[in-house]
Amino acid sequence: AQSVTQLDSQVPVFEEAPVELRCNYSSSVSVYLFWYVQYPNQGLQLLLKYLSGSTLVKGINGFEAEFNKSQTSFHLRKPSVHISDTAEYFCAVGKGNTPLVFGKGTRLSVIA
Amino acid sequence: DGGITQSPKYLFRKEGQNVTLSCEQNLNHDAMYWYRQDPGQGLRLIYYSQIVNDFQKGDIAEGYSVSREKKESFPLTVTSAQKNPTAFYLCASSPSGTAIGEKLFFGSGTQLSVL
Numbered sequence: 001a002q003s004v005t006q007l008d009s010q011v012p013v014f015e016e017a018p019v020e021l022r023c024n025y026s027s028s029v030s031v032y033l034f035w036y037v038q039y040p041n042q043g044l045q046l047l048l049k050y051l052s053g054s055t056l057v058k059g060i061n062g063f064e065a066e067f068n069k070s071q072t073s074f075h076l077r078k079p080s081v082h083i084s085d086t087a088e089y090f091c092a093v094g095k096g097n098t099p100l101v102f103g104k105g106t107r108l109s110v111i112a
Numbered sequence: 113d114g115g116i117t118q119s120p121k122y123l124f125r126k127e128g129q130n131v132t133l134s135c136e137q138n139l140n141h142d143a144m145y146w147y148r149q150d151p152g153q154g155l156r157l158i159y160y161s162q163i164v165n166d167f168q169k170g171d172i173a174e175g176y177s178v179s180r181e182k183k184e185s186f187p188l189t190v191t192s193a194q195k196n197p198t199a200f201y202l203c204a205s206s207p208s209g210t211a212i213g214e215k216l217f218f219g220s221g222t223q224l225s226v227l
Contacts, residue, residue: 009152032213043116043202043218044155051213090154097162097210099145099170104154 002027002093006103013081014111021076021106023091032094033074035065038105039087047089050074061085086110115139118203118219124227125190125197133188133222135203143209144186145216148172149200158201161186162209190224198226 007022025031032051036044048059055067065076074091088107092100116137125131135144143162147155157170161180175194180186190197201222206214 006154034215036216041221041223043204043220044216045218046215049213049215094213097212099157099160100216101157102147102155104152 002031002095002098002101004091004093004101004103006091006106008106009104010107010109012109012111015083016080018079019077019081019085019108021089021091021108023074023076023103025072025074025091025093027072027093027095029095033065033067034092034094034100035059035063035074035076036090036092036102037061037087038090044090047076081108081110083110083112116203116205116217116219118201118222120222121220123222123224125224126227128192130189130191131197131224133190133201133203133224135186135188135219137184137186137205137217139205139207139217140183141205141207141209141217142183143206143214144180145204145206146170146176146178146186146188147202147204149202149221155202158188160209197224199224 003026005024013019034049035047038044048057050057050067058064088105091103094100119134145160146158159178161167177189203219204216
């Protein structure tokens, strides 16, 4: 079975500083990787996804992620965060047509 | 506007009572999903359906039941057998559920609490 580990439950960062949210997955075969964002009391929205091809994936709101097969990682980065980026971020892995498996989430708090 | 509608936004359950959470979509999606979210636990899959009149158990199906009689509707019943139902419940859909790498579309969630 697939599993996803988000290494940090909470990440505080000052406004305009860079941020990296870490995600590792377990699998021995090809997988598909996603990052979703959840604002308070709302559902999840897709930030970006990796299916194949270029290992650097760009998403919405200035976020990007890099797929690293040798390290089984898919870390999310943003060079300069804003207050509005405060939210919970979920990494998810898919394989074939089975439902996505989500990590436990990382709460990003941007400090003014 | 196309999307997924969950109702109610807040729901309270008395001990021994069954309650039903509604999920409706007008996206013409084949697949629908129910996830449970607890603080610090991420999202865990309860049930999913890839086609009308068919559904499969997810990782934490015990104490829950679903039906999929119409393409646009996938209600979730939290039965009295679910001893710890307090959580945020999220419904999602995807176009086919069988194509690889499909994006999930989420509703705004229902917060269920026990009285």
